[in-house]
Amino acid sequence: xxxxxxxxxxxxxxxxxxxxxxxxxxxxxxxxxxxxxxxxxxxxxxxxxxxxxxxxxxxxxxxxxxxxxxxxxxxxxxxxxxxxxxxxxxxxxxxxxxxxxxxxxxxxxxxxxxxxxxxxxxxxxxxxxxxxxxxxxxxxxxxxxxxxxxxxxxxxxxxxx
Numbered sequence: 356x357x358x359x360x361x362x363x364x365x366x367x368x369x370x371x372x373x374x375x376x377x378x379x380x381x382x383x384x385x386x387x388x389x390x391x392x393x394x395x396x397x398x399x400x401x402x403x404x405x406x407x408x409x410x411x412x413x414x415x416x417x418x419x420x421x422x423x424x425x426x427x428x429x430x431x432x433x434x435x436x437x438x439x440x441x442x443x444x445x446x447x448x449x450x451x452x453x454x455x456x457x458x459x460x461x462x463x464x465x466x467x468x469x470x471x472x473x474x475x476x477x478x479x480x481x482x483x484x485x486x487x488x489x490x491x492x493x494x495x496x497x498x499x500x501x502x503x504x505x506x507x508x509x510x511x512x513x514x515x516x
Contacts (some may be wrong), residue, residue: 386470410453
């Protein structure tokens with residue numbers, strides 16, 4: 356049975372963008388599972404973004420993620436159990452522990468980037484470069500207008516409340 360196309364006027368712009376983003380994230384997660392990372396969740400990305408170019412403490416992560424230290428510690432403990440992150444002593448103060456990605460964590464980041472690039476290629480083939488570029492431009496402008504672009508640029512996107 357063929358489904359009716361969604362009427363773009365049935366939902367507001369923010370909800371349409373959110374649902375499109377969630378569908379894209381689900382597609383990427385399916386690809387990650389197929390590539391050997393079935394245990395990664397979208398919520399892990401909020402922590403990963405802070406481990407790409409820094410080795411924060413749990414307190415640093417808690418502040419950046421707008422959560423308690425207990426919540427940040429729990430998130431890191433889960434990533435440690437899954438083999439994506441580890442806590443190492445600070446080189447200058449062994450009492451301080453810093454969080455970093457493991458080699459498997461870096462592999463997951465690379466796989467996620469490849470999966471997102473493959474999705475972009477699929478969308479470009481389906482809708483054409485001009486239409487996709489126009490949609491991306493509009494979404495970026497919406498993000499900027501709504502005050503979210505700065506957090507993206509700083510890699511400080513916080514989880515939804």
